[in-house]
Amino acid sequence: MINYTDFGDLSSILSQNYDLFEVHIISLEWARQIFQTLERSRNVIMHSGELGNRDIERIGTNIRDWISQVG
Numbered sequence: 001m002i003n004y005t006d007f008g009d010l011s012s013i014l015s016q017n018y019d020l021f022e023v024h025i026i027s028l029e030w031a032r033q034i035f036q037t038l039e040r041s042r043n044v045i046m047h048s049g050e051l052g053n054r055d056i057e058r059i060g061t062n063i064r065d066w067i068s069q070v071g
Helices: 007-016 028-046 053-070
Strands: none
Touching: 007 028, 028 053
């Protein structure tokens, strides 16, 4: 079922199971913000759009932040 999960679904999963993720996630709002940023870029790509350099840099920053926090 995880293969059918969207970024918005991930926020819901975290919210409903926060006790399992609390050790790794700064806050639910922090995670939601990252998911929203990534989802906007994903939507552009999935609808045959191209990301600009700033969008690509933003994705990289968010992914690095996620990895440094969550591992």
